[in-house]
Amino acid sequence: xxxxxxxxxxxxxxxxxxxxxxxxxxxxxxxxxxxxxxxxxxxxxxxxxxxxxxxxxxxxxxxxxxxxxxxxxxxxxxxxxxxxxxxxxxxxxxxxxxxxxxxxxxxxxxxxxxxxxxxxxxxxxxxxxxxxxxxxxxxxxxxxxxxxxxxxxxxxxxxxxxxxxxxxxxxxxxxxxxxxxxxxxxxxxxxxxxxxxxxxxxxxxxxxxxxxxxxxxxxxxxxxxxxxxxxxxxxxxxxxxxxxxxxxxxxxxxxxxxxxxxxxxxxxxxxxxxxxxxxxxxxxxxxxxxxxxxxxxxxxxxxxxxxxxxxxxxxxxxxxxxxxxxxxxxxxxxxxxxxxxxxxxxxxxxxxxxxxxxxxxxxxxxxxxxxxxxxxxxxxxxxxxxxxxxxxxxxxxxxxxxxxxxxxxxxxxxxxxxxxxxxxxxxxxxxxxxxxxxxxxxxxxxxxxxxxxxxxxxxxxxxxxxxxxxxxxxxxxxxxxxxxxxxxxxxxxxxxxxx
Amino acid sequence: xxxxxxxxxxxxxxxxxxxxxxxxxxxxxxxxxxxxxxxxxxxxxxxxxxxxxxxxxxxxxxxxxxxxxxxxxxxxxxxxxxxxxxxxxxxxxxxxxxxxxxxxxxxxxxxxxxxxxxxxxxxxxxxxxxxxxxxxxxxxxxxxxxxxxxxxxxxxxxxxxxxxxxxxxxxxxxxxxxxxxxxxxxxxxxxxxxxxxxxxxxxxxxxxxxxxxxxxxxxxxxxxxxxxxxxxxxxxxxxxxxxxxxxxxxxxxxxxxxxxxxxxxxxxxxxxxxxxxxxxxxxxxxxxxxxxxxxxxxxxxxxxxxxxxxxxxxxxxxxxxxxxxxxxxxxxxxxxxxxxxxxxxxxxxxxxxxxxxxxxxxxxxxxxxxxxxxxxxxxxxxxxxxxxxxxxxxxxxxxxxxxxxxxxxxxxxxxxxxxxxxxxxxxxxxxxxxxxxxxxxxxxxxxxxxx
Numbered sequence: 001x002x003x004x005x006x007x008x009x010x011x012x013x014x015x016x017x018x019x020x021x022x023x024x025x026x027x028x029x030x031x032x033x034x035x036x037x038x039x040x041x042x043x044x045x046x047x048x049x050x051x052x053x054x055x056x057x058x059x060x061x062x063x064x065x066x067x068x069x070x071x072x073x074x075x076x077x078x079x080x081x082x083x084x085x086x087x088x089x090x091x092x093x094x095x096x097x098x099x100x101x102x103x104x105x106x107x108x109x110x111x112x113x114x115x116x117x118x119x120x121x122x123x124x125x126x127x128x129x130x131x132x133x134x135x136x137x138x139x140x141x142x143x144x145x146x147x148x149x150x151x152x153x154x155x156x157x158x159x160x161x162x163x164x165x166x167x168x169x170x171x172x173x174x175x176x177x178x179x180x181x182x183x184x185x186x187x188x189x190x191x192x193x194x195x196x197x198x199x200x201x202x203x204x205x206x207x208x209x210x211x212x213x214x215x216x217x218x219x220x221x222x223x224x225x226x227x228x229x230x231x232x233x234x235x236x237x238x239x240x241x242x243x244x245x246x247x248x249x250x251x252x253x254x255x256x257x258x259x260x261x262x263x264x265x266x267x268x269x270x271x272x273x274x275x276x277x278x279x280x281x282x283x284x285x286x287x288x289x290x291x292x293x294x295x296x297x298x299x300x301x302x303x304x305x306x307x308x309x310x311x312x313x314x315x316x317x318x319x320x321x322x323x324x325x326x327x328x329x330x331x332x333x334x335x336x337x338x339x340x341x342x343x344x345x346x347x348x349x350x351x352x353x354x355x356x357x358x359x360x361x362x363x364x365x366x367x368x369x370x371x372x373x374x375x376x377x378x379x380x381x382x383x384x385x386x387x388x389x390x391x392x393x394x395x396x397x398x399x400x401x402x403x404x405x406x407x408x409x410x411x412x413x414x415x416x417x418x419x420x421x422x423x424x425x426x427x428x429x430x431x432x433x434x435x436x437x438x439x440x441x442x443x444x445x446x447x448x449x450x451x452x453x454x455x456x457x458x459x460x461x462x463x464x465x466x467x468x469x470x471x472x473x474x475x476x477x478x479x480x481x482x483x484x485x486x487x488x489x490x491x492x493x494x495x496x497x498x499x
Numbered sequence: 500x501x502x503x504x505x506x507x508x509x510x511x512x513x514x515x516x517x518x519x520x521x522x523x524x525x526x527x528x529x530x531x532x533x534x535x536x537x538x539x540x541x542x543x544x545x546x547x548x549x550x551x552x553x554x555x556x557x558x559x560x561x562x563x564x565x566x567x568x569x570x571x572x573x574x575x576x577x578x579x580x581x582x583x584x585x586x587x588x589x590x591x592x593x594x595x596x597x598x599x600x601x602x603x604x605x606x607x608x609x610x611x612x613x614x615x616x617x618x619x620x621x622x623x624x625x626x627x628x629x630x631x632x633x634x635x636x637x638x639x640x641x642x643x644x645x646x647x648x649x650x651x652x653x654x655x656x657x658x659x660x661x662x663x664x665x666x667x668x669x670x671x672x673x674x675x676x677x678x679x680x681x682x683x684x685x686x687x688x689x690x691x692x693x694x695x696x697x698x699x700x701x702x703x704x705x706x707x708x709x710x711x712x713x714x715x716x717x718x719x720x721x722x723x724x725x726x727x728x729x730x731x732x733x734x735x736x737x738x739x740x741x742x743x744x745x746x747x748x749x750x751x752x753x754x755x756x757x758x759x760x761x762x763x764x765x766x767x768x769x770x771x772x773x774x775x776x777x778x779x780x781x782x783x784x785x786x787x788x789x790x791x792x793x794x795x796x797x798x799x800x801x802x803x804x805x806x807x808x809x810x811x812x813x814x815x816x817x818x819x820x821x822x823x824x825x826x827x828x829x830x831x832x833x834x835x836x837x838x839x840x841x842x843x844x845x846x847x848x849x850x851x852x853x854x855x856x857x858x859x860x861x862x863x864x865x866x867x868x869x870x871x872x873x874x875x876x877x878x879x880x881x882x883x884x885x886x887x888x889x890x891x892x893x894x895x896x897x898x899x900x901x902x903x904x905x906x907x908x909x910x911x912x913x914x915x916x917x918x919x920x921x922x923x924x925x926x927x928x929x930x931x932x933x934x935x936x937x938x939x940x941x942x943x944x945x946x947x948x949x950x
Contacts, residue, residue, distance in 0.1 A: 021835035071575025097544025112546030138617035177810035184659025280822030284764035330762030349527035479787035
């Protein structure tokens with residue numbers, strides 16, 4: 001039986017029939033558009049499908065059932081923190097007072113939301129040990145860009161504009177080097193040491209008068225706390241560079257490690273990871289950024305300010321001339337931030353500490369359960385996630401991590417992140433999160449162990465997986481070579497619609 | 500679990516954090532039970548005054564979103580999934596993105612649509628970066644008719660070493676408030692600083708219709724690419740970017756069924772011609788087949804993306820706005836092509852009504868050119884008038900002195916809009932309150948204008 005629905009759906013373009021739909025909007029007066037200059041008008045109408053609401057609803061309900069999701073099952077996608085999304089938070093974001101508030105409404109009209117944002121900034125500052133927080137960035141990657149541009153501005157303002165290199169470990173997220181490039185820097189990649197941490201000697205050798213910043217994910221993408229973090233930070237600052245912390249893995253260290261206290265100059269939060277805002281099939285998220293003293297002046301504008309009389313307001317354009325400016329329109333993904341605020345309030349300080357304790361305990365438990373069947377490249381306590389590897393299985397049976405991942409689908413699970421970080425051969429990055437029960441962890445471990453057994457006894461079953469999903473493995477090569485990126489009636493004739 | 504690990508305390512799992520670097524106590528309030536938290540949130544939401552008769556647009560518009568949109572979005576299979584890395588169990592998300600790409604391709608009349616960007620501002624900035632990559636030039640011209648937040652965002656994205664210059668607006672005459680073509684031509688003629696891209700908006704920030712075909716022709720004649728910043732509902736009635744030669748379209752998808760929610764999450768629309776497909780940032784989903792030849796959908800052309808290409812990627816974007824792209828798709832299919840046209844036309848009709856009534860109340864338009872559903876009126880001491888109108892229950896659009904502080908010609912301007920949800924009663928309320936604030940009491944004239 002499939003872990004998702006099995007009925008593939010025709011596209012909306014195949015479902016549409018001329019003349020269907022309507023009844024939503026009153027008809028406008030006939031002369032409504034007469035004042036539009038002829039040259040500015042649309043000549044050929046957009047060929048959007050015409051559908052009754054029933055057909056629309058069935059289409060999207062049936063399509064949704066082809067998805068695996070946290071609400072349908074265990075989703076141990078490493079580096080993504082697929083924890084449960086509390087339903088209260090969805091309710092809260094839809095309260096009319098939040099949902100209907102226009103982002104350019106004057107401050108006096110927006111006091112409720114401004115207060116919430118101000119309090120959320122304070123909470124994130126406390127959690128990270130940073131001095132100040134901006135909520136503007138729309139996602140983690142945009143938070144990274146914010147942080148690196150602030151560093152750039154700081155160096156420019158202090159006569160160090162010649163610093164043009166950013167150091168990133170080879171285990172880093174791809175967003176780190178991509179961000180450095182966007183901000184006009186050259187990326188220098190630092191190898192990892194055998195224990196999974198940053199190679200301190202290589203790191204020191206790369207640091208120099210041209211280094212602007214170092215981007216470190218801690219715990220690393222291997223799920224390991226960077227034990228030499230004190231030495232690393234000291235070396236960064238001794239070289240006159242600044243330290244950026246990628247906060248993607250904050251779920252492991254709430255209440256245990258505050259990056260600002262430890263000496264990081266700037267970090268981003270992924271609220272869709274740590275603070276449980278839903279991942280939405282790829283987004284939205286939000287990527288608030290916290291800064292220490294050095295970078296405070298450069299924070300994006302507008303900031304949320306609290307006046308002496310207790311009211312709140314947004315900074316006016318041009319009010320703080322040192323700001324790097326805007327990263328996007330308006331104040332941020334506020335609807336996402338409402339959910340994060342609700343999550344933090346529901347848990348409180350003690351609850352957030354338990355989040356990390358339980359996330360780390362679950363990961364270590366699962367790691368131990370898998371230690372006999374899989375390679376565990378780093379034999380020490382992990383944080384909220386860990387890397388297992390099928391390197392030995394592959395050597396013995398030819399079955400790869402990709403095959404094991406696909407076979408997990410037949411067992412009813414979403415596969416972990418695979419082949420990331422890039423430095424572990426046949427790696428799978430497994431992140432169970434704190435919201436899963438021990439029964440779920442045991443059942444998942446049993447499945448992975450059973451698949452390791454199948455690799456020996458019936459490798460063809462694993463190599464051909466998945467067998468129960470609505471589709472088998474896809475022809476990705478043709479998709480990239482002859483891209484079909486939009487519907488055209490011809491496509492339907494060539495590739496018949498299912499059902 | 501502790502026992503299975505041979506541990507007595509979870510603290511033992513954190514011993515790798517150097518003692519000197521361990522966190523101080525997490526000083527946050529106690530956990531709050533759901534009932535109390537719900538009351539707190541309700542109270543905060545109630546402090547926002549969302550009951551005003553609103554004429555505020557400026558890039559974010561109130562529209563009727565059929566309840567089907569939000570009810571379908573609330574399915575956990577949609578909003579609690581992530582990026583479709585495992586296509587076999589993500590066909591719902593993948594097909595929905597393909598359908599989104601196709602719907603938007605129809606609307607903008609371009610072939611390639613990215614799976615989504617953060618918002619209109621970030622999409623515009625990414626479009627500007629695309630023009631630089633594609634032409635290997637380092638200077639972009641952006642019209643002052645583009646939303647000030649989009650201009651500011653593009654400026655920030657260019658801090659890595661690219662140059663952004665603003666094209667002024669025509670000061671007076673019939674074309675007042677639209678992109679100054681003569682100035683554009685001069686700026687394009689600089690032989691030392693060749694231009695990668697020209698960016699203009701339709702309708703522009705002041706609600707006016709810009710000479711897009713002419714801007715495109717000038718850009719192309721100088722070897723630059725042309726980026727059109729568009730509002731998607733307007734494309735039901737206004738010529739789409741593909742029809743006037745734009746190479747890239749960027750825009751804010753919020754009007755397609757997405758609530759204002761004080762700034763986001765929204766939907767960054769980014770589309771291009773086929774020729775630019777390898778330069779476009781963000782995910783792309785394509786149609787393909789599985790091993791059995793069954794039709795299926797998959798993320799494709801991934802070599803542009805950061806997780807594969809790292810420092811050579813087209814952008815650092817990872818998490819996008821997928822759920823909002825889904826909202827836009829559901830909105831478009833529910834409302835349909837005729838419905839979308841009615842939304843645009845009814846908004847235009849309401850705006851014309853608003854124009855007449857405000858003029859009668861003493862606030863005439865500032866620019867003579869045509870508009871769709873948003874325009875600027877001249878009001879002396881606009882900031883004070885705006886504040887006093889809030890007391891009268893009216894959110895009288897946007898004070899341009901605040902939004903465009905360095906353009907003195909807009910100092911007396913209020914940017915106001917109407918959409919299909921604007922009622923005649925609201926329009927009369929606005930005009931009557933304005934009349935009272937301005938010291939006129941010509942209510943019969945207003946009533947006449949409404950008729």
